Amino acid sequence: MKKLILASVALAFASGTALAQDVVRIGTEGAYPPYNFINDQNELDGFEREFGDALCERAELNCEWVLNDWDTIIPNLVGGNYDAIMAGMSITEARKQVIGFSQNYMPPDLSAYMAPVGADESVRDGVVVVQSNTMQASYVAETDATLVEFPTPDETIAAVRSGEADAVMADKDFLVQYVEQGDFEFVGEDIQLGEGLGIGLRQSDEELRDTFNAAIDEMKADGSLNELITKWFGADAPTF
Amino acid sequence: MFAFCTDPSTLPDWQWFACYLTSGTHLAFYWSFVVVMVLILLAAPFALAFGFAGALATRSHMAPIRLVGRTYTSMVRGVPDIVFFLFIPIAIDQALEYILHQVRCPDWDMPIRRGNDFLVCAQAKVPLSSSPAWVHDIYAFSLALFAFALVFGAFAANTLYGAMNAVPKSQTETAEAYGMTKPQAFRRVLLPQMWVYALPGLSNLWMILIKATPLLFLLGIRDIVYWARELGGQKTGFYAYPHPDWRVWYFLVVLVFYLVLTACSERVFEWLMRRFSHGQATAAGERQRRAAA
Amino acid sequence: MRSCQESFDAYILRSLGGDYGERLLPRGVDITLCDQVFLIASGLIWNVYFAALALAAGFFVATALAVAKFSENPFLSKPASGFIFLFRGSPLFIQFFFAYEVFILLPRAGIEINLIFTTITAETRWLARATSGALVVLWLNTSAYTAEIFYGALRAIPKGDLEAADAYGMSGFTKFRRIIWPTMMRLAWPSYTNEAIFLTHATTLVFFSGFPAWQQSGDALYYARYFADQTFNPFVSYPIVAAYFIVLTLVVIGLFGMANKRLNRHLPQTVRPKFRFRPQYIR
Incomplete structure (x- = not known):
C-alpha cells in the first residue's frame, strides 16, 4: 500500500457556515494537465481544482486535496485514506464494480x-x-x-x-x-470510451454522493460548469 | 519572487531564469535538500542507538537475546536494504492502525482484511483523516526515518560489535582484577576505548547513509529526486514557465550535490582520524610524532 | 482461482516479456500465493542477469583502473582516481536517473563516427532500455568500487614478492601476470566477495529508477512491490523476495568461496586460509 501521501493542499473555506461537517479529503493525481497539475507556485491547479473548490463551496463542504499516485488511487479510496477521487477519472463499467460515482461533470470524452x-x-x-x-x-x-x-x-x-x-x-x-x-x-x-468524468466515491458513501450530485446539478443548471470547461478546454469542447 | 515576474512570457532570458529558478516549486526543490540533510543528521544518532543495542544484544549471555541480536545484525547482509525501506513503513503503519483499531473500535464486527483491502474504523486511522496536512507529512517522514535508523542500526551494530571485541581482552581483565564488576568494566574501560576502533567503520557507514537518502523518493516523500523529476519534465503552455525536457540538468545538479557532500564528509573524517591517531601507539600516531619532532 | 501449476506456467518466465506467459499480471482479488511466489521468482532472472554480467565485465575494467590509479604517471592515475570518485561518491540511484536521461538524449539515429576511410553509425537507442542501459551503469559502478578494492590490495602486496620476481628476471607483463595479479586477487578476494553481494542487492534498484519496465517485465523487487500495492499486504510479497535474496546471497558466497580455494591452492593444506566469509557491512 502506498498510503504515504505526497502532500496535501489544504483548503480552508471561510464560507461562514457553522458547519459540523468533517473534512472531505479529495484524492487527485496532480500530474495530468489541464485536469489537475502542480503549478509553478507549488499549488494544485487545473480544471478539477477549480471545479472541485466551486463544488465544495456550493455543497458547504470543507474540502482538502490529497495527492496520490494514479496506480493506487482507487485502493486508497476504498481503504479510507481519502473520501473522493477527482483525477480525470472516467466512469466505466469495470470501475463501477469497485467504487461508486457521482453523475458526470464532463461529457463523454x-x-x-x-x-x-x-x-x-x-x-x-x-x-x-x-x-x-x-x-x-x-x-x-x-x-x-x-x-x-x-x-x-x-x-x-x-x-x-x-x-x-x-x-x-x-x-x-x-x-x-x-x-x-x-x-x-x-x-x-x-x-x-467511458461515460464522461465522474467523482469516484466509496460505494457505501451514499450521502456524499447525493450531496455532490445535487451540487453538480446546480452548476450544470446555472452554466458555471460549462464556463469552467470552456476556460480549460477551449471553446470547441463539448459542454452540457 | 521578483517584481518583474508578473508576465514571464515577455521577459528576456536572464530575468526569465531568475523568475523561473525562484518559483514556488523551485523553492520547494531547494527545501528538499534541507530535508535530506535533516534526515541524515537525525538518522545517524538513531542508527547509532539501535546499533549499540544490537551490539549489546549480540554480546548477551542469554541465548534468546543473543539470537535476536544475531538475527538483527545479519538481516541486512542477506536482503537488499531497499526491501526494508519499502517494507518497514507500510508494516508499521498497518500495525499501528491494527492496534488502534482493537483499542478504539472493539465492536467492529467486520474483518480488517477484506479481499485486498485493509480497512480499519475511522478512529483508528493514523493519522486521523481530519488531521491537518502537515501531520500527514511529518508522519510519513517519521516512518521513513525509522526505516533508515533500523537498517543502518543493523549495519552499525556489526561495526560496534567488532569494535568492542577489538579492545584488548587484557584491558577488561585488568579492570575486573581491580575489583570492578562486569558492567563497571564495560562502562569505564571498554566503552571509552572502543570508539577508536569503530571510527573507520562508522565513517564508512555515514557515507552509505548519505548515498541511501535518494531512496526517500520510493517512500512517497517529496524529496530531491521527486522534484528533479517533476521540475525537469516537459512543461506545456498550462504552466507559467514552459520548457522542454530538462531532467538531465536537474539530475546533474543532484549528482553534484551528492559528490560535494561525500567529498566534504571524507575531508572531515580524515581530519577526525588524524585527531584520534594523535598520541596513539599506532603506526599513524608514530608517524605524526616523528614528523613533529 | 488458478491452480499452482497454472500460475507456474503463466508467470515463471513472465519477466522476459508478455510473450513468455500470461500477458496481464494477476490483479486484485485474483492474486494467489503461488502467483506471488512464481512471478517474483521470475523477476530474479533479471537480478542474476544484471549481477553476473556487470561483475564479469567490471572485473576487467577494475583491474585496469586499479593499475592506472597505482601508476606513478599522473596522466593515468588522475583520470582513474576521478572516475572512481565519481562513481563511489554519488548514489547509484542518482546515477541510474542521470544516465537514463543522458541515454534518451542521444540522437535517435545513432552517432556517426567518422573514421578516415569509412563512416560507421553507432546505434544508441538500445541504451534507453533497462537491459542494456542499466547494465552499463551497474558495470561502471561496480568497476569503480572493485577498482578501489584492487587498488588497496595492490598497495599491500609484500615487497618481498616483487623483489623475488625481479631476482628471477621477470619484468613487465610477465611479472604482472605471474606475481602481482595473483597476489592482488588473493588479498582482495574477501572484500571483492563483499562487493559482489552489494552489487547483487543493488540490482533491485534498476526498475525504480527511471528505466521503464517494458510490458511490466521487471526484477524480483518490482513484482514484490507490485503485489504489495495490489493487495495492500506487504507481509507476503516482501518476505518472499527477502527469502530469494538470502538464497542468492548464499549462492554468491558459495561461488566466491570456491574461487578463493582455487586462488590459494598453492599453499600447504595447513596454512591455507579457510575461506570464512566475514561479512563486511561497508561497500
Whole structure:
C-alpha cells in the first residue's frame, strides 16, 4: 500500500457556515494537465481544482486535496485514506464494480492516438503506450498493437518522444497541448470510451454522493460548469 | 519572487531564469535538500542507538537475546536494504492502525482484511483523516526515518560489535582484577576505548547513509529526486514557465550535490582520524610524532 | 482461482516479456500465493542477469583502473582516481536517473563516427532500455568500487614478492601476470566477495529508477512491490523476495568461496586460509 501521501493542499473555506461537517479529503493525481497539475507556485491547479473548490463551496463542504499516485488511487479510496477521487477519472463499467460515482461533470470524452509528425496510421498497430490502469489501457489491449504501460502520463509522452514507442493513446484533451507544440499529431479517428468524468466515491458513501450530485446539478443548471470547461478546454469542447 | 515576474512570457532570458529558478516549486526543490540533510543528521544518532543495542544484544549471555541480536545484525547482509525501506513503513503503519483499531473500535464486527483491502474504523486511522496536512507529512517522514535508523542500526551494530571485541581482552581483565564488576568494566574501560576502533567503520557507514537518502523518493516523500523529476519534465503552455525536457540538468545538479557532500564528509573524517591517531601507539600516531619532532 | 501449476506456467518466465506467459499480471482479488511466489521468482532472472554480467565485465575494467590509479604517471592515475570518485561518491540511484536521461538524449539515429576511410553509425537507442542501459551503469559502478578494492590490495602486496620476481628476471607483463595479479586477487578476494553481494542487492534498484519496465517485465523487487500495492499486504510479497535474496546471497558466497580455494591452492593444506566469509557491512 502506498498510503504515504505526497502532500496535501489544504483548503480552508471561510464560507461562514457553522458547519459540523468533517473534512472531505479529495484524492487527485496532480500530474495530468489541464485536469489537475502542480503549478509553478507549488499549488494544485487545473480544471478539477477549480471545479472541485466551486463544488465544495456550493455543497458547504470543507474540502482538502490529497495527492496520490494514479496506480493506487482507487485502493486508497476504498481503504479510507481519502473520501473522493477527482483525477480525470472516467466512469466505466469495470470501475463501477469497485467504487461508486457521482453523475458526470464532463461529457463523454474522446480518446485519441498521437504520434510524431509524419507517422502514418499503421502506428496504431505498432508499439502503443498508455498510462496503466486507464480505460485506454484496456482498449489497446484488445487491439493488435503491442501495449506498453507507464505509471504516469508524463512518461508515456517521453516514450513516444524518444522513439521507444510508436504512438501514445490517451484522453484527447490531455494530448492537445503536445500537438499544439508541433512535434506530434493525432493519427486516425478519435474513439469514444467511458461515460464522461465522474467523482469516484466509496460505494457505501451514499450521502456524499447525493450531496455532490445535487451540487453538480446546480452548476450544470446555472452554466458555471460549462464556463469552467470552456476556460480549460477551449471553446470547441463539448459542454452540457 | 521578483517584481518583474508578473508576465514571464515577455521577459528576456536572464530575468526569465531568475523568475523561473525562484518559483514556488523551485523553492520547494531547494527545501528538499534541507530535508535530506535533516534526515541524515537525525538518522545517524538513531542508527547509532539501535546499533549499540544490537551490539549489546549480540554480546548477551542469554541465548534468546543473543539470537535476536544475531538475527538483527545479519538481516541486512542477506536482503537488499531497499526491501526494508519499502517494507518497514507500510508494516508499521498497518500495525499501528491494527492496534488502534482493537483499542478504539472493539465492536467492529467486520474483518480488517477484506479481499485486498485493509480497512480499519475511522478512529483508528493514523493519522486521523481530519488531521491537518502537515501531520500527514511529518508522519510519513517519521516512518521513513525509522526505516533508515533500523537498517543502518543493523549495519552499525556489526561495526560496534567488532569494535568492542577489538579492545584488548587484557584491558577488561585488568579492570575486573581491580575489583570492578562486569558492567563497571564495560562502562569505564571498554566503552571509552572502543570508539577508536569503530571510527573507520562508522565513517564508512555515514557515507552509505548519505548515498541511501535518494531512496526517500520510493517512500512517497517529496524529496530531491521527486522534484528533479517533476521540475525537469516537459512543461506545456498550462504552466507559467514552459520548457522542454530538462531532467538531465536537474539530475546533474543532484549528482553534484551528492559528490560535494561525500567529498566534504571524507575531508572531515580524515581530519577526525588524524585527531584520534594523535598520541596513539599506532603506526599513524608514530608517524605524526616523528614528523613533529 | 488458478491452480499452482497454472500460475507456474503463466508467470515463471513472465519477466522476459508478455510473450513468455500470461500477458496481464494477476490483479486484485485474483492474486494467489503461488502467483506471488512464481512471478517474483521470475523477476530474479533479471537480478542474476544484471549481477553476473556487470561483475564479469567490471572485473576487467577494475583491474585496469586499479593499475592506472597505482601508476606513478599522473596522466593515468588522475583520470582513474576521478572516475572512481565519481562513481563511489554519488548514489547509484542518482546515477541510474542521470544516465537514463543522458541515454534518451542521444540522437535517435545513432552517432556517426567518422573514421578516415569509412563512416560507421553507432546505434544508441538500445541504451534507453533497462537491459542494456542499466547494465552499463551497474558495470561502471561496480568497476569503480572493485577498482578501489584492487587498488588497496595492490598497495599491500609484500615487497618481498616483487623483489623475488625481479631476482628471477621477470619484468613487465610477465611479472604482472605471474606475481602481482595473483597476489592482488588473493588479498582482495574477501572484500571483492563483499562487493559482489552489494552489487547483487543493488540490482533491485534498476526498475525504480527511471528505466521503464517494458510490458511490466521487471526484477524480483518490482513484482514484490507490485503485489504489495495490489493487495495492500506487504507481509507476503516482501518476505518472499527477502527469502530469494538470502538464497542468492548464499549462492554468491558459495561461488566466491570456491574461487578463493582455487586462488590459494598453492599453499600447504595447513596454512591455507579457510575461506570464512566475514561479512563486511561497508561497500
